[in-house]
Amino acid sequence: MEHWTEYTRFLTALMVILDPFAAIPIFLSLTQGYNQTERTRVIFITIVTVALVLIAASISGESLLKTLGTSLASFRVGGGIVLLLMALAMLRAQSDKVKTSPTEKAAAETKETIAVVPLAIPLLAGPGSISTVIIEMHRSSAAYHQVMVILCILFTCILLWTVLRLASSIGKALGPIGLNILHRLFGLILTSIAIEIMANGLRELFPVLS
Secondary structure, three states: OOOHHHHHHHHHHHHHHHOHHHHHHHHHHHOOOOOHHHHHHHHHHHHHHHHHHHHHHHHHHHHHHHHHOOOHHHHHHHHHHHHHHHHHHHHOOOOOOOOOOHHHHHHHOOOOOOHHHHHHHHHHOOHHHHHHHHHHHOOOOOHHHHHHHHHHHHHHHHHHHHHHHOHHHHHHHHHHHHHHHHHHHHHHHHHHHHHHHHHHHHHHHOHHHO
16 A cells, blocks of 8 residues: 555646646736736636646557557656756746647647646646656555545646636735745755656666665
8 A cells, every 4th residue: 555645746746747837827918908808718728638638648648658658667767857857947047848849839829728738738748747747657566546536636637727817816926036936946846756766767767776
């Protein structure tokens, strides 16, 4: 049976990787000129998309890896590298091109689908969060573990919804400097998580390291 701290660690990791505070400036920019009803609809579609993508990835991840002929251990190492690249970008308070590119942002400005692209995919439900839920889902074979992982994803999405709903207030209260400080703090936490994931993958690939 997994200890409860395993799920609090996963919740923390997922929230840090999603980093809703980094999404606030992009969300406010893309929804400039929207009224409250329109912003609420965008947030709802974004959160539902993120939840569906992450849950689908967590459930079908192992089958996909087997189809591609990739082991979970090598996926842990690869996922850890992706998270580390994201963390380094966060520590430098830079835009993370692993999540979304300037081209995707610019294209979205002329579409009504910004809730799905780039807000939900790949800004929030990007390579980092997808690899994290796949890895977490296979930490245990216990029947309740899958349920707990999905509940953690849903709870994280509720927190994400809350932050985006308060995006205007948070943006005004913290300002650019405050948001950058949070961004760097999340980057530091994510760095340690990325290294732990890579270390576990390397130990599986090379048992002599244990």
